[in-house]
Amino acid sequence: MxxxxxxxxxxxxxxxxxxxxxxxxxxxxxxxxxxxxxxxxxxxxxxxxxxxxxxxxxATVMPGFNEAHMHIFMGSLSLVQLNLHAVHGFEAMKSAILDYAANNPDEPVLLAYSADYGILGELGPTTRHHLDAILPDRPFMMYAPDHHTAWANTAALKLADLLHGRDVGIGNEVVMGEDGLATGELRETNAITPVARLASTGGREGLGIATGGDPENLTPEQRAVDRAILKRGLEYCASEGLTSLQNFDGNLYQLELMADLEAAGELPVRIRIPFHMKNFMDLSMLNKAAQWKKRFASDMVRGDFVKVFMDGVIDSQTAYMLDGYGDRPDYDCEPLFTAEAFDAVATKADSLGLQVAVHAIGSAAVRQTLDGYEAAIKANGKRDSRHRIEHIEIIHPDDIPRFKELGVVASMQPVHVPGGSCFPLEPTVTRLGEDRWKYAYAWRTLKDAGARMVFATDWPISPVSPFECIQNALTRKPWRKGDPDQRMTLQESLYAYTAEGAWVEFMEDRKGKLKxxxxxxxxxxxxxxxxxxxxxxxxxxxxxxxxxxxxxxxxx
The missing domain is CATH 2.30.40.10 (Urease, subunit C, domain 1)
Structure with missing residues (x-):
């Protein structure tokens, strides 16, 4: 029957x-x-x-979308923060900030996101003085779209004890002015976190990136607030057609909140959350990641991979580059892990059966990550590891075939391309250098070279809609005549967002297809x-x- x-x-x-x-x-x-x-x-x-x-x-019916790279806590919180996307010019920025401040009178630190690097146009780079002219008396900070740079006013810098500068570690910077005081520009997580943690959420949304650790002295009320924020964000993702999320910052706190939502029957999407391996952690910490993999192993909540940051981003010149930047050829930046340290991380994680996923945007960061995966193969033997590199915004041509050779997955975000629907051409294309444009955001080039590829948005860096991301993959135009056509087909894009997303999670036997x-x-x-x-x-x-x-x- x-x-x-x-x-x-x-x-x-x-x-x-x-x-x-x-x-x-x-x-x-x-x-x-x-x-x-x-x-x-x-x-x-x-x-x-x-x-x-x-x-x-x-109408089309298809497998639910699998968002292969995002930040669920920060994205969920962004739904109630000030969105400065498409806001340009001092007066427009002033109006938006003052309205937001008036509507949030009790917020100890006002936070905004998606403020363009060139938001002030001819006024030049944003400084604390610009922000002070808008909001002198209340702490305020706004994130760049990539969340790797932020700008804070003087009140926020004073509150976070950053006005006179501070050593915030390799690859991070409190930018200082000629007057010996901070300009207001904060580069990378260690510089931004001192301000963020003074906001009403205590910066808990960023702990998975900042330290990989868990909140301390948390009250039941604070946990309930975080749970509600995440539930709202997860429901928003479901409203965008998403059925699976691969989160890219991680701590035990987020995993336990997701498991709690699952147990209550309130989890509307599947989610996997990584162990975030930081450069100050001992290799033995990877044993904790292996424990998470066993503990969180349902089809709804999984903690089964390791995330690593190798560098920053191109726009703030914190990406690790080969042969410098287009507008700064003598500067490469530094990686967050030495080659020896990352080789050890990749080898140890691989030996524990853990997938590794590395944020690597600059060409040197991509190469060093590939080298680390190759070192793991030499040490442990080749296995079906499905290790990943996230973003790959610029690659040296010699490294393109290594993705297929080493079995490394290219995790890319078409919506991030400069000149697309989300981000302007500048300053990115100048910092890349015109001679390297053909190897920037090279989805088609990597795909044609045999790389397995998944798509995502990196929400809240860009909107979580898979449709906007796919449109960018279908319509991208070369920045100059003669550059490669990097467009993808619709079928390739949908596959990268569904079946391939399930494959990279080792779940291709039960999701990503309608069968x-x-x-x-x-x-x-x-x-x-x-x-x-x-x-x-x-x-x-x-x-x-x-x-x-x-x-x-x-x-x-």
Missing amino acids: SQTADLIIRNARVLTMDETAPKAEAVAIVGNRILAVGGNDEVMALAGGSTRVIDAKS PGFLADIVVLSQDIEAAAPDRVADVRPRITICDGRITHEAP
Whole structure:
């Protein structure tokens, strides 16, 4: 006797991501699994009296999106912070900041995000003096879109004891002015955190990046606030069609909050959270990561990989480069790990069966990471490790074939490309140097060289919408005539956001595709995405999101 479906989606243009049966008309679900995928008539034969039937109205139905690189706590908090994206000029910035301050009278430190590096235009780089002219009496700090640079006013610098500078470690900087006082520009986490932790959340949203550690002396009330912030952020992700999140800062606190939400039946998306290996940690700390992998191993919450930062970003010149910067050829910056230290981390983590994922933006950082993965292979033998490099915004041509040779995954964010929908060309393209443009944000180049590739947004660095990200992958234009065409196809982009995302998590046997027996992670779109013009893909919306067989979002 055949099973009766709990839910059927019919009249759909189903994209299964299953190469053996790539398209269908209907999908049936029972419990948290896919019961059947096929034609309307054969699937409707599984309907019973209590089966809910959804008419897709010829829109696309596909596996739920897998966001392969994001920061859930910071992203969730950004939903209530001041968003300065697309704000340009002093007067516009002033108006936005003053309105936000008036609406948040009790916030001890006002925080904004996505402030462009050139937000003040002809006034030049932002300083504390510009911010003081807007808000002299209340501590205020705004993050650059990449969250690797922030600008604070004098009140915030004084409160955090940064006005007279401070040693904040390799690759981090409190930028100082000719007057011997801080300019207000703070580069990288160690410089930014002293201000962030004075805000109402105590900076807990950044602990997974700053220290990898957990909050101390936490009250039940503070934990309840954090849980509510995260729950709201997770629900927002579900509303964008996401069914899986791969978080890229980690601590035990976040994992335990996610496990608590799972136990309460309140977790609307699957999530994996890493152990964040910092350069001040002893190698023995990786044993803790191995323990997390065993403890958090459900299909909803997993703590099964290691995150490492190798460098910063191009715009603030904290990325580790080969042969300097375009506008500063004698300066390479320094990596956050020495080659010897990272080789040891990669080798130890690999020996414990842990996947490693490294933030590496500069060409030297990418090379040093590849070298570390090669050292792990030499020490431990080759295995199906699926180690990753995150971002890869500039690569030396000699390192392109090494991704396929070493089996390293390229984790990339098309929405980050300068001149795309989110970020301006400058200062990035000048700092890269024109002679290196052909090897910048080189998705197609890496893909054609045999690299396995996943896509993501790095939320809140850019909006979490997969559709905007995909549109950038489809429509990118070269910065000059003769540069490589880095555009991806729609099918490649959707695959990178679904099946390939499941593969990089070692879950390709049960999610990322619509096929019988797989987990019921499905998104019903507002239209046929294959019929959308490439420059209109961002207009596509999720109509219904289903995770683990439960409807987690349904548009009005």
